[in-house]
Amino acid sequence: MDVWGYLFKIISGSGISLFGMPGYVFMAMPFIVGLVLGFLVKKALKIAIIGTVAIAAGLYFGVVSMADLKQYLQTALNYGPEAMQYAAMLFAMLPLGTGFAVGLIVGLKFG
Numbered sequence: 001m002d003v004w005g006y007l008f009k010i011i012s013g014s015g016i017s018l019f020g021m022p023g024y025v026f027m028a029m030p031f032i033v034g035l036v037l038g039f040l041v042k043k044a045l046k047i048a049i050i051g052t053v054a055i056a057a058g059l060y061f062g063v064v065s066m067a068d069l070k071q072y073l074q075t076a077l078n079y080g081p082e083a084m085q086y087a088a089m090l091f092a093m094l095p096l097g098t099g100f101a102v103g104l105i106v107g108l109k110f111g
Contacts, residue, residue, distance in 0.1 A: 009014020030095035031103040037094075
């Protein structure tokens, strides 16, 4: 059997499974991962916007001072490189491809 014939059998799901799952389910996994990640990114952006508005209101009403804000920003700058390292590790594990990109866009749009 040639390679292309084997691949088409995996895609069509005619008796061949990968890790106990049909081929089309296995190939839909990047889409599902992108969908979940898009949903989480949209929720995180909403939380960041709400936090920014809350900090601006706190500064306006005098509840939070600029010295406190500088201290929090310095803490964020100290842990920034470590967070970027973990983000790079996550990015390396993601199943990048068209299915992932489409899932990410759909997750961001409808999340």
